[in-house]
Amino acid sequence: MNVEINNISKYYGYQKVLDNVSFEVKPGEILGFLGPNGAGKTTTMKIITGYISMDSGDVSIEGKSVRTGETKSSIGYLPENNPLYLDMPVVDYLRFSAKLQGVEKQSIENRVREMIRLTGLNQEKHKLIGELSKGYRQRVGLAQALIHDPDILILDEPTTGLDPNQIIEIRELIKKLGRKKTVILSTHILPEVEATCDRILIINKGKIVANGTSENLRQQAEGKNILKIKLEIPENELVIGKLRELPSVEEVIEDKNGVTGKFDIKSHKGLSSNREIFDLCAKNNWPIVEMIPIETKLEDVFRDLTMN
């Protein structure tokens, strides 16, 4: 199902937490929602689920506004911090969730079994949720979100508190689910977004500051190639002068530790300096021993967009 967010704004008192936010998510797409703490990620998710309302704008799911309250049953939601009834056994809790989600009576047991299998909870199914470790609780949270086979999944920081193996398992699960469903997940773990999401949305101070695939974002944000090179030369000065004269080169930075022949070369936006540098070095007989292109990391993009 299509999720369309149209110009939503939200105030908490006088503080504007969401400022005219619009975006769209399509079925089969996993959208990563990134942003520093307090940027408005959780608020946006709560609005999509209908838990809180917006002050202006609208969210529509397959053309139906969330204000009607009729969209709730097509959404599976894992809230931040994964609240659960700790004094309930896992199976009872899943049955309870299934009933509230309006799963038909005869298929409840099937769905519960299916979820237990999917999330690997078989050993723990009769334990009280309070007795489970954080990783298993997270699985219970995910199981309850999926119990009614929703078309839309909204996961608020689904991998916090999990160990590396569990993180990979959950990511795989999300990817698998994301093939058919519309998935929105928020996180501030950047490698997670690159690993799981098809598209990234960066939000800062209630505004969307970037929207695109991780490669898109890298290009948008930087666009400047950085090249680390090492030359076998007796002294720097002459070489730096020559390098700076190259048309594609914007800046040449000497090595911090003062190693002769080691430079970071920044080229002008949209240009690549590799070839010119090579030609120059070849002409002057400066042997190149290292030449490493440096990719802009998503971390840098994120910092660029969200630090002011």
Next chain:
Amino acid sequence: MDAIWTLTKKELAGFFDSLTGYIVIVAFLGFTGFFTWLYGSDIFIRKQADLVVFFSIAKWTLFFFIPAITMKLISEEKNTGTLELLLTKPINENQLVLGKFFAAFLLVAISLGLTLIYYISISFLGKVDHGAIISGYIGLLLFSAAYIGIGLFASSVSKNQIVAFLLALFIGIFFQIIFDILGNSLTGFVGKLFDFMSLSGHFDSISRGVWDTRDIIFFLSICILGIQLARENLALRK
């Protein structure tokens, strides 16, 4: 309706899983039984086959126990964040509060149901005014419904159960005794108004077997008002 019943069952099962249910029942039977049968102006001293003592004790026991039952119903959901899970499922605030209401009401009804043993026992002891006793029980149920409404409202105000408990008692004490006292000490319209506001006054007349639709309407209004305010409180999060 399905959703309400699902919530009610879950909550009721929760009472018994957490021992709250057993404690409430045992303590309720213990208190009322002690005063009805063993102590003070009990049945054997009064030499009357009626449940007047039971009804007046039950009135006070329920006054203290109902806030203990209702205090966690909404506040705990707020505190742990499970409220968000419930309200993002296809149920609304109304269904949620009603589900909780019926759970508390059923627990009280079960406790009261067990005291029917007293009724059966006294019916062997002498001639019983069945009408008075039945209307006493119905009175107790209505009285409980009103206090559960107040308790639910109190529980919706705070994330803290103790605050919810104390607030329910604080509101309750007005309906239980303060309005009564004011009604007796003041004259004219104000006095009558306070007199009418007293829940225990309305209960006393019902438990004597005197029915007045105004009594019933008053109990139900307090109950519905409490539920409605709790509902509004939940909707405030938006």
